[in-house]
Amino acid sequence: MKDKIKILMVDDRIENLLALEAILESISTSYELIRSDSGREALKQVLKHDFAVILLDVQMPGLDGYETAKLIRTRENSKHTPIIFITANYQAQEQINKGYELGAIDYILKPINPANLRYKITRFVDLYKHHAKMIEKEMLRSDQLKIVGEMAAGVSHEIRNPITGVKAYLQFFEGKTEFIFVLIFHHKNWFRLLETERSESFLGKDAVYRFLNHSSYAWRRFLTALSAETVSKVCSLTSSHRVTVFIVDDSMYERNRSKAVELLARCWDHAKGCYYHGFRMLTLGWSDGHTFIPVDFSLLSSTKSQINGISEKIDKRTSGYKRRTEALRRSTELVPVMLDQALAAGMTASYVLMDSWFTFAPLIRAITQRGLDVIGMVKATNQRYLVNGRKLSLKELYSVATPAQGKKRRILRSIRTQMVPGIPMQIVFVRHRTNKNEWLAILSTDCTLTEEEIIRIYSIRWDIETFFKCTKSILKLQKEFQGRSYDMLISHTTIVYARYILLAWQHRQNTDERTLGGLFTLLCDEVGELDWAVALQQLLDIVNDVSEKAGKKLSKLIKSQLQQWIMALPAYIRVYLTDWSCES
Secondary structure, three states: OOOOEEEEEEOOOHHHHHHHHHHHHOOOOOEEEEEEOOHHHHHHHHHHOOOOEEEEEOOOOOOOHHHHHHHHHHOHHHOOOOEEEEEOOOOOHHHHHHHHHOOEEEEEEOOOOHHHHHHHHHHHHHHHHHHHHHHHHHHHHOOHHHHHHHHHHHHHHHOOOHHHHHHHOOOOOOOOHHHHHHHHHHOOOHHHHHOOOOHHHOOOHHHHHHHHOOOOOOHHHHHHHHHHHHHHHHHOOOOOOOOOEEEEEEEEEEOOOOOOOOOOEEEEEOOOOEEEEEEEEEEEEEEOOOOEEEEEEEEEOOOOOEOOOOOOOOOOOOHHHHHHHHOOOOHHHHHHHHHHHHHHOOOOOOEEEEOOOOOOHHHHHHHHOOOOEEEEEEOOOOOOEEEOOEEEOHHHHHHHOEEOOOOOOOEEEEEEEEEOOOEEEEEEEEEOOOOOOOEEEEEEOOOOOOHHHHHHHHHHHHHHHHHHHHHHHOOOOOOOOOOOOHHHHHHHHHHHHHHHHHHHHHHHHHHOOOOHHHHHHHHHHHHHOOOHHHHHHHHHHHHHHHHHHOOHHHHHHHHHHHHHHHHOOOHHHHHHHHHHHOOO
16 A cells, blocks of 8 residues: 555544654554544544544543544444544443444553554554455456456447347446446336336345445546547557547536536526526547547536535545536636546547637647647637737638638638637638528648648537437436436436447447458459359359269259259350350
8 A cells, every 4th residue: 555544543632642643653654643632623534534543532622532433433434444432531331332332443541551552553554454455456356447348359249239248348336236337228217127027136226326326436437448448449440541539519418307406507508599407518529530439528517607516415535526526617627637538548639629619729729738739610709810910800810811712612711820829720711501601610720731621520520419419319318317416417427428338339340341241342342343144154163163073963963953043044144154054
């Protein structure tokens, strides 16, 4: 274990704390001794740290030792932490029993025997180390990367049975909770499944919701591992000349029917022009133009339009609490963080595609500093562009841009410029599809691309729109589970994203040109170019060779059957088989 083992010492008198510190420091330098001079301060420390053992004075003003121990036991992470009561007075048996009922492991009387205290602390620390090692072994045994690797290798054999495929790759969830991932394929919700004859083999509804509401599960790590492994498999099927991209976009996550959802906010829907209750689902995806893989997401709330805040019961040390604090940040702050995590997991791409809600100078600069280029839609805002020392708006930039040459019906104009504060880029103005009198602007920080290439690459962004539509209308995003905690929203969204990744991989296996199906199609095309008469003659020659090598009776039978088949052919075909049709 790299981190120091923490021991909490609670006493209202500083001299007693110093004495305990002197005794324990003589055991090992690997201990981190934390002092608390009151019960309330001890509770704060328990929220911040995991302790191997707690030394707790019984008699303290305010919260005494018994009350403090009772509150410590109510917290999930400290429910099983050993507590040793320290008291200056001999306790009656009734008081001792009360201490044990509240979770005490042992009593130590003052004045403290240093050797006795050292021995007991050493034993509890050894137990703590052993427990930590057991947890680490369990984590290694259920390594997500290994599971996802097995998924990528075996899913091609389970193309026709997605349920079997998923269940094999989610065994690291104890019990039968992996069944939640394949619930969509049964076309029933959990309540209806419990009414079927197989209900005894399923978990209860309460168990499922406890699993989904757990705040300590690292859902982001799981999704990143699954995405990274799948992307590596897709890349092996992708030509090195094909462009790969990251795509950033957000979508509505509606919860209009409930006002008690944690971190619920009042959000504006730009498409419909109205407000809704819910979240902004910021998503980062990867695509090679053929397969889209969701990589990361965040359900964003709002500090200004927030209806409900963060639950006070959440442990601030958990992954769930980190997700909650992230929900209150700006989307432009989170995009670079998501990209860093994707790159650290081994995913690569040449461009980041985004629409006009993200193409602001600070975010573009942050992305280009990471070695990625940006291609995105631009709208007319207060943003200014430098041309020959002049700062121009987007509309003014259009007026000075160079008109397109030749028969480029979609492309109107293009210009090389710099976005203030000095980000070089090329902007292409294209004709609006629905209104020919208007134009749209697409920027690219890669100035080596042609106008056509910029438009072609940017068109890949539509993959994420298809993804949003599929997850909501087919994979039951927002509808399958209706919990109120933010942990439920995160777990449910991750499960839906994992389903989409599996289906995307299966689709790629079925449609990629390098698979057996594609090779068979190419072979058929080559055979089609061969003259049919020559091919038929060659086939008959092969049959004749086989019959010659067979026995006399079998050879005679084959030739007789073949001759009858030839004589039954139309005359215009038999003329090409003169050698066979003339045989008797």
